[in-house]
Amino acid sequence: MADQPQSKSNGQNEIVQPLLTDLYQITMAYAYWKSKKTDDYAVFDLFFRKNPFSGEFTVFAGLEECLKLIQKFRFSDSDIAYLRQILPSTIENEFYEYLKTLTTDNIKFYAVKEGTVVFPKIPLIRVEGQLVVAQLLETTLLNLVNYASLMTTNAARYRLAAGHLKLYEFGLRRAQGPDGGLSASRYSYIGGFDGTSNVLAGKLFNIPVKGTHAHAYITSFNSIDELQLITLRNNNMGSEENFVRPVLKWREKLISMFGVILSEVNDGELAAFISFAIAFPDGFMALVDTYDVKRSGLINFCAVALGLHDFGYKAIGIRLDSGDLAYLSNVARDYFEKISNEYAVPYFSRLVIMASNDINEETILSLNDQDHKIDSFGIGTHLVTCQKQPALGCVYKMVELNGEPRIKLSQDVGKVTIPGRKDVFRLYGTTHSLIDLLQKADESPPIAGQKTLCRHPFQESTRAYVIPTRVEQLLNLYWQDGQICNRLPTLEETKTHVENSLKLIRPDIKRSLNPTPYKVAVSDNLYYFLHKLWLDNAPIGELS
Ligand SMILES: Nc1ncnc2c1ncn2[C@@H]1O[C@H](COP(=O)(O)OP(=O)(O)OP(=O)(O)O)[C@@H](O)[C@H]1O
Ligand SMILES: O=P(O)(O)OC[C@H]1O[C@H](OP(=O)(O)OP(=O)(O)O)[C@H](O)[C@@H]1O
Ligand SMILES: O=C(O)c1cccnc1
Ligand SMILES: [Mg+2]
Numbered sequence: 001m002a003d004q005p006q007s008k009s010n011g012q013n014e015i016v017q018p019l020l021t022d023l024y025q026i027t028m029a030y031a032y033w034k035s036k037k038t039d040d041y042a043v044f045d046l047f048f049r050k051n052p053f054s055g056e057f058t059v060f061a062g063l064e065e066c067l068k069l070i071q072k073f074r075f076s077d078s079d080i081a082y083l084r085q086i087l088p089s090t091i092e093n094e095f096y097e098y099l100k101t102l103t104t105d106n107i108k109f110y111a112v113k114e115g116t117v118v119f120p121k122i123p124l125i126r127v128e129g130q131l132v133v134a135q136l137l138e139t140t141l142l143n144l145v146n147y148a149s150l151m152t153t154n155a156a157r158y159r160l161a162a163g164h165l166k167l168y169e170f171g172l173r174r175a176q177g178p179d180g181g182l183s184a185s186r187y188s189y190i191g192g193f194d195g196t197s198n199v200l201a202g203k204l205f206n207i208p209v210k211g212t213h214a215h216a217y218i219t220s221f222n223s224i225d226e227l228q229l230i231t232l233r234n235n236n237m238g239s240e241e242n243f244v245r246p247v248l249k250w251r252e253k254l255i256s257m258f259g260v261i262l263s264e265v266n267d268g269e270l271a272a273f274i275s276f277a278i279a280f281p282d283g284f285m286a287l288v289d290t291y292d293v294k295r296s297g298l299i300n301f302c303a304v305a306l307g308l309h310d311f312g313y314k315a316i317g318i319r320l321d322s323g324d325l326a327y328l329s330n331v332a333r334d335y336f337e338k339i340s341n342e343y344a345v346p347y348f349s350r351l352v353i354m355a356s357n358d359i360n361e362e363t364i365l366s367l368n369d370q371d372h373k374i375d376s377f378g379i380g381t382h383l384v385t386c387q388k389q390p391a392l393g394c395v396y397k398m399v400e401l402n403g404e405p406r407i408k409l410s411q412d413v414g415k416v417t418i419p420g421r422k423d424v425f426r427l428y429g430t431t432h433s434l435i436d437l438l439q440k441a442d443e444s445p446p447i448a449g450q451k452t453l454c455r456h457p458f459q460e461s462t463r464a465y466v467i468p469t470r471v472e473q474l475l476n477l478y479w480q481d482g483q484i485c486n487r488l489p490t491l492e493e494t495k496t497h498v499e500n501s502l503k504l505i506r507p508d509i510k511r512s513l514n515p516t517p518y519k520v521a522v523s524d525n526l527y528y529f530l531h532k533l534w535l536d537n538a539p540i541g542e543l544s
Pocket of ligand 3: 170171211212213214319356
């Protein structure tokens with residue numbers, strides 16, 4: 001059979017299936033079954049308590065993968081056979097028969113649109129319906145949302161730091177395994193990167209793929225004599241001509257401009273550049289730091305780029321992978337400008353300068369203060385491993401059962417769950433969003449132009465009236481009656497949504513240093529409901 005084109009994004013998550021969970025979900029399922037609670041009507045909220053990276057915002061991602069899980073959720077015969085092996089022999093046979101019949105047909109799944117900026121405490125996902133299934137989804141949903149949202153947020157922060165400069169994800173070699181690598185490419189693209197070096201991610205998700213070459217390519221040549229192919233088609237003449245000669249001529253001409261002596265310029269490096277230019281005359285990008293950027297890499301690059309110019313091609317630029325990136329980018333830009341003027345090659349002053357090597361958000365912010373001339377960054381380790389904070393702490397908590405609210409108490413006020421089936425509204429001012437408001441689902445929604453009381457969930461005296469210019473309901477129904485019931489956006493649409501969603505958040509909330517917290521409030525009704533339930537459930541101690 002001929003090679004079938006794969007659908008764009010179904011390759012990654014074959015491993016996402018009901019057994020990709022914690023054992024305790026299965027043992028609870030059995031105990032629910034024994035206690036005849038499986039069909040109770042449960043409501044679970046998925047939310048986080050603290051924004052990552054010392055920031056004050058998070059970008060929600062992973063929704064499409066959650067819906068794929070819900071769509072495919074079925075225990076297979078081999079799953080059941082495995083569970084029979086590992087669970088105690090006391091487990092009744094009928095339970096396994098029951099597990100086989102489970103589907104997500106009796107589940108409703110609400111979520112915030114993928115790519116929306118979100119904040120602590122608001123439900124990003126609300127799962128309701130058959131208790132046993134809603135419970136069984138916990139770990140897998142958390143797994144699908146936590147890294148995706150963390151990665152998207154990380155990428156969005158790099159994008160905010162880098163402004164309009166190009167950003168490429170180069171992290172596959174450092175990622176947390178193959179799935180971590182693919183997810184990093186996908187979610188960094190959604191979060192604001194322009195492309196990835198990861199070829200499989202390009203194929204699966206239709207993300208632009210980009211790349212230069214490694215030091216190994218440069219060090220694989222020792223001298224010009226090693227070049228097997230020395231000719232290139234001259235675009236101006238239409239004939240194949242010796243390409244090495246004009247390049248060597250150019251290098252001699254440039255010697256005085258660069259203030260170097262010929263013997264210190266590396267010939268192996270020049271040979272590598274020439275051969276790469278012959279292979280990719282329209283896409284010549286050179287890694288210039290293998291030996292010495294100032295005394296070898298730049299002059300060799302410029303000689304080859306000018307040779308290409310003579311032959312009717314335009315070089316793309318250079319990559320700097322060590323040293324002081326700001327300083328070296330200025331040195332490179334100065335030479336490019338000088339050559340542009342001296343030899344009347346206007347595009348030379350605009351050649352791309354890419355920087356890589358252990359770059360993180362702080363490096364970019366620091367470079368912003370240094371008057372650098374970098375056009376694009378290649379970023380790996382810090383981006384894909386989210387080195388600054390390696391996990392987002394989303395949790396999945398039961399908030400209602402059979403119409404009765406449930407609360408999880410904690411000594412730490414911030415960890416007390418907000419009970420009941422809730423809706424979330426984002427209230428907008430004229431330019432930015434003002435506050436997110438949680439309400440009981442049976443309350444009528446806030447109305448634009450009308451005064452709405454917003455209360456801090458735990459501090460009684462902290463309240464404010466808000467007159468929103470616009471009200472957005474954040475939770476949308478995505479799954480009911482066994483099918484997806486809302487349109488899923490493309491990756492490009494989600495990427496654009498991240499950008500637009502971030503624009504509606506005030507700059508002081510997004511800044512890197514000491515950002516202002518965004519306000520998340522509860523309605524008056526929910527405030528009293530929460531605090532009554534808290535009092536009802538908190539034991540009164542006795543001092544002795
Ligand atoms: N102008 C700059 N401002 C702030 N940070 C920079 C600047 N230039 C480079 N950096 C960062 O400083 C670090 C330099 O790291 P390191 O000393 O390991 O590299 P190097 O010595 O340049 O490279 P190598 O050891 O590969 O030759 C990198 O994380 C890099 O991103
Ligand atoms: O630094 P990162 O943000 O992870 O970006 C990717 C790095 O990966 C490549 O080389 P590698 O680090 O494998 O080797 P090198 O540093 O010795 O060039 C590339 O040259 C970058 O330096
Ligand atoms: O294409 C590149 O330059 C690249 C790709 C991966 C890692 N480092 C660099
Ligand atoms: Mg490195």
